[in-house]
Amino acid sequence: MDDLSWNEESRTKIIDAKIFSLYESSCRSPHDDVRLFTILDAPDWAIIIPVLETPHGQKFIMVRQWRHGSRSMSLEFPGGVFEPGENPQAAAARELLEETGYQARSIQKIGEFNPNPAIMTNTTHFFLAQDLVNTGSQRLDPDEYVHVELVSTEEVCRGMGKPPFIHALMGSALALYTQTRG
Numbered sequence: 001m002d003d004l005s006w007n008e009e010s011r012t013k014i015i016d017a018k019i020f021s022l023y024e025s026s027c028r029s030p031h032d033d034v035r036l037f038t039i040l041d042a043p044d045w046a047i048i049i050p051v052l053e054t055p056h057g058q059k060f061i062m063v064r065q066w067r068h069g070s071r072s073m074s075l076e077f078p079g080g081v082f083e084p085g086e087n088p089q090a091a092a093a094r095e096l097l098e099e100t101g102y103q104a105r106s107i108q109k110i111g112e113f114n115p116n117p118a119i120m121t122n123t124t125h126f127f128l129a130q131d132l133v134n135t136g137s138q139r140l141d142p143d144e145y146v147h148v149e150l151v152s153t154e155e156v157c158r159g160m161g162k163p164p165f166i167h168a169l170m171g172s173a174l175a176l177y178t179q180t181r182g
Contacts, residue, residue: 003030011039019043019081042122045115046091047079047169049177050102050129052150059150061132063099064164066145075149075164077173092127098139100148104129111176115169124169126176 006027015022020042028034050061060077067074078099082091089107097103108128115124140146159165160174 045124063146088125101138105131
């Protein structure tokens with residue numbers, strides 16, 4: 001089988017934004033052609049699927065928030081960007097507490113994906129959080145405005161891919177959760 005790998009010869013930063021950097025990458029093809037590609041470099045992300053046992057059955061703890069890119073409301077599992085040097089499990093625990101006010105006694109990694117390997121460098125790490133304790137207080141970032149909601153697993157499964165369940169990575173999270181649960 002032919003080697004399909006490209007070799008990067010140079011990389012130039014085009015934009016340094018708050019949450020990502022944009023690069024132009026000069027790469028040599030397997031057939032020795034040189035082409036330019038746009039690369040979006042961002043920190044890794046953690047997404048947490050918090051499962052709460054209630055007297056009315058299993059519920060996901062989710063957050064409703066405005067998404068500027070789609071200009072719409074989205075109902076999502078909590079998650080966010082890693083802090084510099086932070087390990088994936090610590091990032092997951094921190095994001096869960098910050099966005100929902102819940103702490104998990106059990107956090108298990110259930111998978112990881114590259115959000116868009118054609119142009120992005122980062123990895124999204126997915127975690128299942130169980131045995132949850134409500135601390136009673138969120139610790140939101142200054143630009144975060146979220147409502148915490150308990151949503152039945154059935155509602156999320158039926159609604160994924162339709163408003164307000166519009167975030168593609170939440171579909172990936174749900175697929176990993178379903179795979180984990182058999």
